[in-house]
Amino acid sequence: MKLTYRVEEGTRLGALLWEFGPGWRMISSAMLGGGIGAREWVLNAQVVAGYSRMDPVDHLVSLGPDRGDGVGMMTAASVDRYVRARDGGVEAYATVGLRVPTWAAAPEGHVDPELAPMRVGTVNIVVVAPVAMTDAALVNTVMTVTEAKTQALVETGFAGTGTASDAVCVAVPAEGPQEVFGGPRSEWGARIARAVHTAVRRGAETWRHRHSK
Template structure:
């Protein structure tokens, strides 16, 4: 795995857009909710690509695949947030990256048919600030499938804790995505860490790293909105 994400820029739809590429290389597997490379399986890279607000293409997976490396399977996420404003945090060998946009507060358990509130207009114009929280976490030890699922829960709980601390009126946004990367188990067939919850050794480290990255991003978004 390289030292961290690399920022690239491209011109698309008349806008200058960034993309963060984190190349892990062979020997890693990931769990993700992303449109490209979602699920659990071997993956070699993660791409977090900025797109224009109001993105409406019907082929997002193909679009992301074209933006990522040609070699190896990977994970691809999208956001309208400025990815160059990403935040990083680490705890006990776990590293977490977040890109944070908080345009539309969303409560997970909302009444059926309820509409998420749009922000108030700014200077007479409809607000166009982005609203997606994408999180990438690298854990330096193998984990079982169950522990990976548990780790995704832990990431979400830590994200929501950070949002509550800054007064964000929701559990996240409707387009949030997550990816957790771990090394593939050893040749001896050891299954890996069995737990990923917030009171397990590695789950606690995941929680603290994610909380730190999201809290930094939320504070930054609020300061620059």
């Protein structure tokens, strides 16, 4: 797996590109390449505040490699300030934007409908684990990632479980003995939880320090 930082031509907007190549399965909530399946790359692209293009999937495709299927996410947060954390063979990467954190079960109308998701920033998370997993275990890892992210935000004093446009991607090898559990008290789920918690907490603390001046 190779991680590179690139800048979109004609702009100052950066993007993080993880190039995995063949032999990987991923689960993601992203607009491009979401769901569960074989994927070869992941793109986390920074867009302008107030992003209003009506073709975000096409935009992501144009920014990604022209080979294989991939996952594409967007954020208004500065992707060059990503945070990486490791735990027992698991790697977690987070880009953290928390201008308008929200509670998942907020009352209807609680969030200003005029605040477009790309205007307020997001918490995008990419996790890489070195073991194959069943579909159910992959779904479980998404729950684990979300719980660990929420724990980190609450611990750093943000009033919310995330933002309205957060995205996640978990990548695992396609071959090998499959883990059947991905919850936070399973062997690999616990490692994922700790890595994500560390990355998001560091990112949230940095974001608060930078925006409190």
